[in-house]
Amino acid sequence: MSGPLxxxxxxxxxxxxxxxxxxxxxxxxxxxxVRVERLTxxxxxxxxxxxxxxxxxxxxxxxxxxxxxxGKSTLLNLMGHADALIEGFRPGxxxxxxxxxxxxxxxxxxxxxxxxTGWGQEGPLAQAAGHDLNYVALSGAVxxxxxxxxxxxxxxxxxxxxxxxxxxxxxxxxxxxxxxxKSGQGQVVDAAxxxxxxxxxxxxxxxxxxxxxxxxxxxxxxxxxxxxxxxYETADGKHISVAPVERRFYEELIERIGLKDSPLPKQNxxxxxxxxxxxxxxAFKKRTRAEWCELLEGTDACFAPVLDMMEATQxxxxxxxxxxxxxDGVVQPNPAPRFSRTPSEIKHAAPAMGANTRNVFxxxxxxxxxxxxxxxxxxxAGQ
Numbered sequence: 001m002s003g004p005l006x007x008x009x010x011x012x013x014x015x016x017x018x019x020x021x022x023x024x025x026x027x028x029x030x031x032x033x034v035r036v037e038r039l040t041x042x043x044x045x046x047x048x049x050x051x052x053x054x055x056x057x058x059x060x061x062x063x064x065x066x067x068x069x070x071g072k073s074t075l076l077n078l079m080g081h082a083d084a085l086i087e088g089f090r091p092g093x094x095x096x097x098x099x100x101x102x103x104x105x106x107x108x109x110x111x112x113x114x115x116x117t118g119w120g121q122e123g124p125l126a127q128a129a130g131h132d133l134n135y136v137a138l139s140g141a142v143x144x145x146x147x148x149x150x151x152x153x154x155x156x157x158x159x160x161x162x163x164x165x166x167x168x169x170x171x172x173x174x175x176x177x178x179x180x181x182k183s184g185q186g187q188v189v190d191a192a193x194x195x196x197x198x199x200x201x202x203x204x205x206x207x208x209x210x211x212x213x214x215x216x217x218x219x220x221x222x223x224x225x226x227x228x229x230x231x232y233e234t235a236d237g238k239h240i241s242v243a244p245v246e247r248r249f250y251e252e253l254i255e256r257i258g259l260k261d262s263p264l265p266k267q268n269x270x271x272x273x274x275x276x277x278x279x280x281x282x283a284f285k286k287r288t289r290a291e292w293c294e295l296l297e298g299t300d301a302c303f304a305p306v307l308d309m310m311e312a313t314q315x316x317x318x319x320x321x322x323x324x325x326x327x328d329g330v331v332q333p334n335p336a337p338r339f340s341r342t343p344s345e346i347k348h349a350a351p352a353m354g355a356n357t358r359n360v361f362x363x364x365x366x367x368x369x370x371x372x373x374x375x376x377x378x379x380x381a382g383q
Contacts, residue, residue: 003030019088054351064353120192148218164196354382
């Protein structure tokens, strides 16, 4: 094992989306992340074969019967060896199981108790069901994304689940672990996606209130309103992106695409943006995407082709930086960020449910006789 989190132990209550992604990040960085599965599995939404269950790569899996008092007691004992817990149930579920923060921190005062939900642990919506789109909508982000002449767009679940959720939870857990090392006390980390997405919108709130975000959706600098910060179709029906916000970069783009001597509107005058977009659209349709890459990639024109997911894995920049890897025939992104002395790594593909039960309990300090008893009684299951 390598990575800056080598030696840290994390328990992840099995769930979907942001909780597992947070656990994946910590596992990639070397933590021993143990995913706790119930013996009876409910509706998961999507069932992945282990080799495709990329959010659970690098973890170990144990199966515990949490419907029994001994199963719950066993998990509490396991928490006594952990640095942090990740759980993503509705508020109150862990408390009803007898596994809430009070019970867990009695067992382990230094435990960092990481909770991730859409709406947060309290508030009028706390108990309501929801998904990424709902949380991003309530936070003001969806309203700001999409074409000017149409409804707001549905973004991928990157903003709420993974950006405003999992990444904020990972940051909070690591900060709380550092603090616990000094104080000797753990704490609850309440990572709500509505909070995280609102935090991600900090710069947009600044732009709005200083008058730099004046127009409705699709009429502003960073929402596709500015013609020099947009996506354009090429001669072969593909697309490229340009984003030369700074004057010197904009001038380089205009020169390289052959519009230097054209009577263009001023770059930062919104009144001329419609006309400027027409000039750019016409220019970019004169060449294929590959031809624009040949002309503009690597320059200061702030350019990149719009690639699909599998094309992205084959781009020379991605290949040279080893952005992607292949494990058991499945292409996936490599860990990020990168560390110079303690590099992260993907330890292995996702295990089957309960595949590591016995080894985890032995590795985390349980005696063979105790593990044998738990297995014989059916309180734990697996290999």
